[in-house]
Amino acid sequence: MGRLDMLLIWLPQPAGFKLMALFSTLDAGIQEVLAAWKARWDLERVHRLLKQNLGLSKCLSRSYATQLKHADLAIEALHLIRQQKQLHPDLSWRTAQHNAAKTLKSQLLTVLPALSA
Structure with missing residues (x-):
């Protein structure tokens, strides 16, 4: 499978912090992995919006x-x-x-x- 890196991030929340673990097989630095993760997360949010509110999942x-x-x-x-x-x-x-x-x-x-x- 190759190299697998784990990155632990503490995200601020209204009531403290939340621990997130990011796994990556990218041969890149921390900033590049975070940028890729953020881009992927933004795409996931748009996809969820399209499915839940605009009927994307209703195409048969x-x-x-x-x-x-x-x-x-x-x-x-x-x-x-x-x-x-x-x-x-x-x-x-x-x-x-x-x-x-x-x-x-x-x-x-x-x-x-x-x-x-």
Whole structure:
């Protein structure tokens, strides 16, 4: 398997500290391992957001192309919701979702007929 390094990190929490153990097979220094871990963790958080709030896990297709398009649409939905939250910071997540859906529906109803003409 090769070399396996373990890095122990104490993370500050509201009520003290939390011990985390990071394992790595990378041939890199501590800073590089931490940067890779942080990038991976950010990706995990986005993936969880897409699965839990935007229906990424609800795609029942087995076709790679369809799954890829479903993921594209989920990411586009996230982008539209974030735009709504930037325009109106006081909106709840659910209201921002609703507003983004109405905006997209309106765009689709006005753009598609123009394209078919």
